Amino acid sequence: MDKVFKSFVKIIVIVLCLSLLSGCWSRRELNELLIVLGFGLDWENGEYLASYQVVNPSEITAQKRGGERPPTTLYQGRGKTMLDAARSLTAEAPRKVYMGHLQFYVISEELARRGIAEFIDNALRDNEHRMDFKVVVARDMKAEDILKLYTPLEKLPTNSMLHSLETSERNWAPTISITLDEVLDRMSSEGIELALTGIKLIGTVEEAERKKNVETFQPSSRYRYKGIAIFRGDKLVGWLNEKESKGYTDITDNLESTSVEIPCGPSAYTGVEINSSEAEIKTKVVNGKPEATVYIRSEGSVNERECDSIDLMKPSTIKLLEEQTAVIIRSNAEAAVRKAKSLRSDCLGFGIHFAKDHAPYWKEVKKNWNNEHFPSLKVQYKIKMKIRKTGTTGNSTLNPNTGG
Known part of the structure; x- marks a missing residue:
């Protein structure tokens, strides 16, 4: 009887294995x-x-x-x-x-x-x-x-x-x-x-x-x-728009690389390439009012120099370019926040940080966040820009006025 049972089990196993080889029933x-x-x-x-x-x-x-x-x-x-x-x-x-x-x-x-x-x-x-x-x-x-x-x-x-x-x-x-x-x-x-x-x-x-x-x-x-x-x-x-979009990608920490043009003459610019950027948002509630600080830390290099008055060998020049780049980054961020507020749409995600860091406050305001609280949000900006490279070991030997 045991032999018959074992033979029956083997047959069942073989049939099941063969069924698995029949292909996908929904194949097209x-x-x-x-x-x-x-x-x-x-x-x-x-x-x-x-x-x-x-x-x-x-x-x-x-x-x-x-x-x-x-x-x-x-x-x-x-x-x-x-x-x-x-x-x-x-x-x-x-x-x-x-x-x-x-x-x-x-x-x-x-x-x-x-x-x-x-x-x-x-x-x-x-x-x-x-x-x-x-x-x-x-x-x-x-x-x-x-x-x-x-x-x-x-x-x-x-x-x-x-x-x-x-x-x-x-x-x-x-x-x-x-x-x-x-x-x-x-x-x-x-x-x-x-x-x-x-x-x-x-x-x-x-x-x-x-x-x-x-x-x-x-x-x-x-x-x-x-x-x-x-x-x-x-x-x-x-x-x-383009300026606001750049601010958006910076604040939301989606920026990998971009370029900034700094005026250095009537129709000339110094080009700074930003190749690294990190953003962070910190929030607080002061007297029942929401406040936020946007921290942006960027690094880059000078990749274009149209003005011979820009002496890249001077540390003071590099510092000035860093400050000017930071001003533009801040201006972009401010523009993005301003437009988001006018649209009453927190596309920048400030609310996420309030929900995480100030749960009781968020529970009270979340239903009216876009319409009432976000438009009145006080935002500060802390921008740091560091230029790591100037593209060359010194100033170019080319005369930008003559092309040689």
């Missing part, structure tokens, strides 16, 4: 899918307009050159809800869309001003979505137009936009690279509001979607990141 072949790289969402005539930028695999292979078709195709669906818009897509799309490789999510400014909570929640519920795609706002234009662009260097427009966003964030400052999981974190956190980078088209949509757009030295139409969109709750309420 690549030739059955439309791989979505970019997604745009607009609000048009009381409906969602969903634009899916899908890749044409045959047009981006290394073996094929000069294809007649564009590297991507745009499919669109409309509906009163996101689900309706996605389902209506099947009326024209020959295959099922697959969102697992989504890189870029573009929201129109009009829709962002209406509120983004509903469709962000929809993206969260889709089990095919990853959480690491970038989210941006199409400034003063429709999201679908951003996805119709032929781009140089990169065949896939979303690749170009993604790499440009990440590079700009690291090396310039007035842009931020935000993923969906970071959007959800900001929208669900107390004491900080959402901020997203804006993108717009330079040129016309008609030129952008023609292949001739990339057949000249400078494309007639191209994208450019411009400004940071500020939200209150889930609604866009305003924009930061």
